[in-house]
Amino acid sequence: MIDTQLLSTLKTVMQRKGLSQRDLASLIGKNETVVSRWFAGKVGISPTSVKLLEKAMGEKLTRETSSNKVALITGITGQDGSYLSEFLLAKGYTVHGIIRRSSVDYRERIAHLEGKPHFHLHYADMSDSMSIIKVVSRVHPDEIYNLAAQSHVQVSFDAPEFTANVDAVGVLRVLEAVRACGLTQKCRIYQASTSELYGKVEEVPQNENTPFHPYSPYAVAKLYGFWIVKEYREAYNMFCCSGILFNHESERRGETFVTRKITLAAARIAQGMQEKLYLGNLSSLRDWGYAKDYVECMWLILQAKKPEDFVIATGVQHSVREFAYEAFKHIGIELEFRGEGLNEEGVCVRDDRKNKHNFSLVGKTLVAVSPDFYRPTDVVNLWGDPTKAKAKLGWNPSKTTFEELVKIMVNHDMAKVASEGAAAKVRTNLAEYLEKGIVK
Ligand code: NAP
Numbered sequence: 001m002i003d004t005q006l007l008s009t010l011k012t013v014m015q016r017k018g019l020s021q022r023d024l025a026s027l028i029g030k031n032e033t034v035v036s037r038w039f040a041g042k043v044g045i046s047p048t049s050v051k052l053l054e055k056a057m058g059e060k061l062t063r064e065t066s067s068n069k070v071a072l073i074t075g076i077t078g079q080d081g082s083y084l085s086e087f088l089l090a091k092g093y094t095v096h097g098i099i100r101r102s103s104v105d106y107r108e109r110i111a112h113l114e115g116k117p118h119f120h121l122h123y124a125d126m127s128d129s130m131s132i133i134k135v136v137s138r139v140h141p142d143e144i145y146n147l148a149a150q151s152h153v154q155v156s157f158d159a160p161e162f163t164a165n166v167d168a169v170g171v172l173r174v175l176e177a178v179r180a181c182g183l184t185q186k187c188r189i190y191q192a193s194t195s196e197l198y199g200k201v202e203e204v205p206q207n208e209n210t211p212f213h214p215y216s217p218y219a220v221a222k223l224y225g226f227w228i229v230k231e232y233r234e235a236y237n238m239f240c241c242s243g244i245l246f247n248h249e250s251e252r253r254g255e256t257f258v259t260r261k262i263t264l265a266a267a268r269i270a271q272g273m274q275e276k277l278y279l280g281n282l283s284s285l286r287d288w289g290y291a292k293d294y295v296e297c298m299w300l301i302l303q304a305k306k307p308e309d310f311v312i313a314t315g316v317q318h319s320v321r322e323f324a325y326e327a328f329k330h331i332g333i334e335l336e337f338r339g340e341g342l343n344e345e346g347v348c349v350r351d352d353r354k355n356k357h358n359f360s361l362v363g364k365t366l367v368a369v370s371p372d373f374y375r376p377t378d379v380v381n382l383w384g385d386p387t388k389a390k391a392k393l394g395w396n397p398s399k400t401t402f403e404e405l406v407k408i409m410v411n412h413d414m415a416k417v418a419s420e421g422a423a424a425k426v427r428t429n430l431a432e433y434l435e436k437g438i439v440k
């Protein structure tokens, strides 16, 4: 019998580990044709082969560990929500997600999941308790992943009250909904906390014992979320935990976060759709990981024996300048950074693009600094220590390296810009206006 769930889990694990069918065949000592017949749905995978695969992959592929569990994800349309949905569906979960009403539905990141039998969406809003209670009482989840947030730090300076309502009180609403529905002993809750809590950092690298010093309205709101989760854990003996996640990026990252802004701009510049990329603080340091790797940790945190908070990070730090250098380099454009502060520029000193589009970029300033992208207070030195997650959850923080992450994002955006053609130019302007808070 063909077990489609098993095949889908296997594909997800292979994709995550970067394994081809050939790699898989050699790992388990089988002929490649046998493996390709599994994937073509021609023959089922025998229980013995499943055991071999599980041993080679170092994880369970069959449904028995988590099947029949019901998960509710807030923020399902976001970067992390979309990856987490795929991850949980592959594990055999029934996944329910909360989406908010808007005049135009924007569900690009989960469009490929809609219509799947174990995937369901419900309207609710983090600012509306009743809507959350209704969904929780209808779904009766075993696990809630509270990912919904106004997640842009700069936007939190422009909309601090909205940010507090959703990112702080929203967490309380979820916890209270679980209590109101009598699910405190059944339902485990994951809270999407953040390295922004360390803010004006007091030590590097940061771990679970590093003092918090939030440095934006976003971080202050998330600090409330962190503490209310801890409070409910202690007061009501609930299994609720925070993952203190450092920056994690992907080809699905919102276009106004610095990494995606850079990879999209590099792709547009390489294809003649944009002249220059304007950024803010190039010296800001971040610990950037791959979002697909991080959602596994959210799940692991809820599978632990006791509820605890964890730092999730790669343990490797880079500057915004280094990210930009690496992104352009991957396309064949070498940048040299000259000058300081607002006068710093990234100038093209070598142009080895495969397709030169009949123009050379050598000598051109491709990256410039604009005060528009400086923040009233900026967090400039985030560097996480994932020792606890490694030791207690068995999570591997080095699955995807910084260079691989940049490559994944740049390759995706090169293809996206090429397929959009002239429309890519319109998106350039839109991204800049959105971030500057100008609607044109
Ligand atoms: P994201 O792409 O911005 O997604 C945020 C999600 O929250 C979207 O689905 C959004 O819905 C939803 N949302 C916002 N306001 C809502 C409301 N009032 N009611 C219901 N849903 C609402 O964020 P992400 O990068 O996936 O991050 C997921 C979570 O992790 C967030 O809580 C973020 O603060 C936190 N976090 C992220 C990182 C990171 O580096 N990515 C690091 C640490 C912590 P719409 O699609 O309708 O806007």
Ligand code: G4F
Pocket (backbone or CB within 6 Å): 151, 152, 153, 154, 193, 194, 195, 196, 245, 246, 247, 248, 256, 257, 258, 259, 261, 278, 279, 280, 281, 282, 284, 285, 286, 320, 373, 374, 375, 378, 379, 380, 382, 435
């Ligand atoms: O990409 P960013 O906007 O991400 P930020 O502020 O670190 O926040 C993200 O990560 C947090 C985890 O630490 C999450 F909690 C949060 O939800 C979000 O996902 O900015 C990164 C750094 C900042 O120091 C910023 O000042 O890049 C600097 N930067 C420099 N130029 C820029 C730009 N950021 C943006 N967005 N745009 C620029 O042009």
